[in-house]
Structures are given as C-alpha cells and as structure tokens.
Amino acid sequence: KNEVEQSPQNLTAQEGEFITINCSYSVGISALHWLQQHPGGGIVSLFMLSSGKKKHGRLIATINIQEKHSSLHITASHPRDSAVYICASHSGNTGKLIFGQGTTLQVKP
C-alpha cells in the first residue's frame, strides 16, 4: 500500500526565510504533485514532477526517485505564502492520487 508522509505538519517562519517541506512515499511512483491550498479552501497545482528539479519563481521542487523523497523549497518567504502545502503521489496508468496530510505554513511579517 502506497503511503505518503509529509514533514513537518506545521511550520512557522519569518518573512524572508528559506523554507523546506518534505514528502516521502512508500512505493515506486510515476509522478509527484505539489499542491497549495489557501485558507479560503481553493487548491492550486504548483508542480508535477517525475525526476530532477523544477523551479517556478521562488518555488523549487525536487524529487529523488531512488530515495522515494521529494522536497518543496520556498526562497525569500512572504506572508502570502501562508497556506497548506500538500504532496500527492501518482502511480499506475490511472489518475488516482494518494495525498499526504499536508503541511500548514505560516509566514510572519
């Protein structure tokens, strides 16, 4: 059974800090998603990656397939980055995703 674990569960940072959120999964996957959910509830897809590294603005996502581990980094964090960040693994040839429990990030000014 594939399980997805995130750490930390909660994270508080000061504006400008470098932030790392970790995601581990238990079985081989074909892709991993990072999602952002704001307090209003809406979900936005940040990254989908199957190898290496992707960058979008101040956000960087990396994945190590051998170690079954992915990280989401936020550089120069800002209060507007405050949200829940969720990783989700995908395996097989369907659209089924297995979600982590989420990391709640608060960035203080």
Next chain:
Amino acid sequence: DSGVTQTPKHLITATGQRVTLRCSPRSGDLSVYWYQQSLDQGLQFLIQYYNGEERAKGNILERFSAQQFPDLHSELNLSSLELGDSALYFCASSLSTGGDTGELFFGEGSRLTVL
C-alpha cells in the same frame, strides 16, 4: 481562475437526503477527477472520468455515484447522506488521456454540510 466551475459552492442538507454536485471542466480537458476533503481523512481521490467513461475508482462509497456527460461536465451524486459525509468536494480537470494526470486544475470546491 482555474477554468473549472463547481456548483453549488455551499450546500446544507439533512441526513438521509440526496444531493448532486456539478463540475464543468476547463475547456478542452477530457479528464475529470472528484476528491473529498474531510477534517479527519484529508484529501481522498474518489473517481476519475475520461471522455465520458469511468477510468479509475478510489475510496468512493456505494452510496455515491458519478457520471460524465457528452458535453464533458460531470456530476457527483451523494445519497442517503450521513453526518460523516460533511466535507469539501473538489473537482479537477486535466488534458490527460489517463496514463498520468498531467497538470491538474481544481475547482473552488463544494462545501457540503449534513445536519
């Protein structure tokens, strides 16, 4: 704006009732996914449709059913509602043909409260 439209945004109903949640995918997206987000279970995949056909099933209860219509909009039907069905129900769409999801575009969700 993701381009995915979900209605209704909020719904309050009583136990034993039946409700229908509707999702219109992004223009051109053939795949539609339904997810449930509850406080105790987090996000869970319910079901995927691709171009009108069921492609994958997750933790969807027998009391729940879904379909995707020829115009690609989808409906999630929840019947014999229980208190534990109270949750946020998200729809997402993608261009994917089913081998993987591709980038997902989420609707704003339908918040269901069962009293």
